[in-house]
Amino acid sequence: MLKRLRKVCLSLLVALVIFSTFCIEVAPVQASDNHTSYNYSFWEEAVPAPPAFLPTMIINGSQLGIDNLNTPSDMHVSDENEIYIADTGNNRIVILDELFEYKDTIDSFSGEGAQGSFSSPEGVYVTSENHIYIADTGNNRVVHLDENQELVKIIDEPESEMLTSTFSFRPKKVAVDDAGRTFVLSEGVFDGFMEFSVDGYFTTFIGANRVQVDSIDYLWRRFATREQRSQMVMFVPTEFTSLDLDEDGFIYATNIDDSDDVIKKINARGDDILRREGYFNPVGDIDYDRSRGPSRLIDIAVADHGIYSVLDSRRGRIFTYNNDGFLMYVFGNLGNKMGEFHTPIAIERFEDYFLVLDQELGEITVFHSSAYGHTIDEAVRSYEQGDEDRAQALFEEIVNMNINLEFAYTGIGKALLRQDQFEEAMYNFEQSLDQANYSKAYLLYRNEVLRENFSLMMGIIFTVIALSVGFSVYRKKSKRKRVF
């Protein structure tokens, strides 16, 4: 017996060795690099998806009939769909109209007795009243012009107790909310955005990034002497890379923290209130080549209904998320073909257009949404507006185009749930791997089934009880008979 067992064990072991040598090969590298159009599944794997945006044209200086753009670094689309480009190298702001034709250039300003020009402006923002804010980086100031390009005010280097003596004001990005408060992203500031009042006075810092401490570094520091510690690199929070405001005045910001909150939605108190309810956190690529590192998000563009897009400069990709943090679509790539970029620096979107500014090439690639991308946008919008029937119809269209877009099934399921079609809703929630909603639908479904079959089930239960009681009574009686 034992001998046989031993034999069996030995042969098993040998089989395992042989099996393992053939079976365990190098796992195929899951490179998402080859797909320009993909999406991430619930399992955090890249799955192909139809392209959501297609390149339609490229705009550069000579096409517009002006000097070529020289290292432009920011762009903004106003409410009237005019495109403002911060042409940093040429010290000017170029304005295009909504048909992408050249409209105007701002290279100097005057008003209230003062006048001046720009020195490598790196940021531009246009309010709903068409007031223009320019982050005049080289001159260490923010210039505020009104709709006639007349000077309103200049925000110079602020003086405050909160600032150290070595502080230098180098505004790179600027945004202004409806109340006129100005948020400035200044180079070398680790405390968050600088907030200025309507009059241009510095009020406070807002939304500082948290310090990322490496646990090993921390341990080292614990054992170091004070002299050693002073020689070490300080733990400082990372800087933001970009900001944008949504319709309600919340700040959307990106940083390059290498953490889970590289995208933030900052409220007036400076708290991060971004919804991260998706299958994974909105951080750009999640399945990537480790040697090249994670996505480097350098610009953010907020559309309506909480839809926002971020630009990854490392791989030239643009990720768009909905209000809940579900990845809607990904497009763009680095390369030489149309629709690919060299050094993407800024993104903007309006209507069905998506603009990507390339810094080195000094050109803008214009994308237009495909039927697929347009349907997703519309579906998410209808869903956010509460128009679930329309959302359901659109999501069903999307599922026909891309069966892998899991969160679309949740949209369908929620509409079905409202229509009391519990079983179909359960099916859809199972497709989107949404356990919480599935459970909701299941409870309703179970109640329905129980209610419909109540009399039958109670009948069965009572019969079973009656039979078992009768049987036990009978057995007791027959036992007693046998005894006596």
Added chain:
Amino acid sequence: MQKEMIKNPFQLMVRPFQGFWELKYELNRKENLIISFIILIAFIITNILSTQYAGFVVNIYNPDEMNSIMEIVYVVVPLLFWCIANWSLTTLMDGEGKFVEIFIATCFALIPLVVINLPWVFLSNFLSHQEAMFYYLSQSFAVIWFVFLIYVGTMTVHQYTPAKTTVTIFFIIIAMGFLAFLSLLFFSLIQQISSFLITIYREFVLRY
């Protein structure tokens, strides 16, 4: 006799001290071994069924990564590691158990994991999110019961005191870690050698 064979494992579940004693000293070892293998297979089947058929509310599985053969490996390999580590340690520590006895006791200790989890595979399909608590509760209960049985089993098989059993189990777990490390090393070496040989063979074939 057949009836006894079915009854014994369940009796052992509720009266482990008596059950393991009988297992070691009174019952037919061959029969016990057969029952052990049946329990082991039942446990593997339970695991496979629960990854495939447990309700959606408590079980999301990736069909790409679901592999019944791996499910077998996940059960058999730790079990063998446990038995080997147990045997190699207890022979040094005056344990009275033989390898077969250790194997039988370990397999019998798996019974609660089968008896409790198998019905739940079916029942979990009728659960909502809030009720899933009961599922997890009974699963942890099964695990605790299993740990208790394996503890009593080890104690009875080797005729140890409770304190010595505790210490031994602690060392067994460390030994299992060593075993895992050694086998990883072994397999990676074998793999390297085999890939080396394959490369040489290929070069030969290409050249001549």
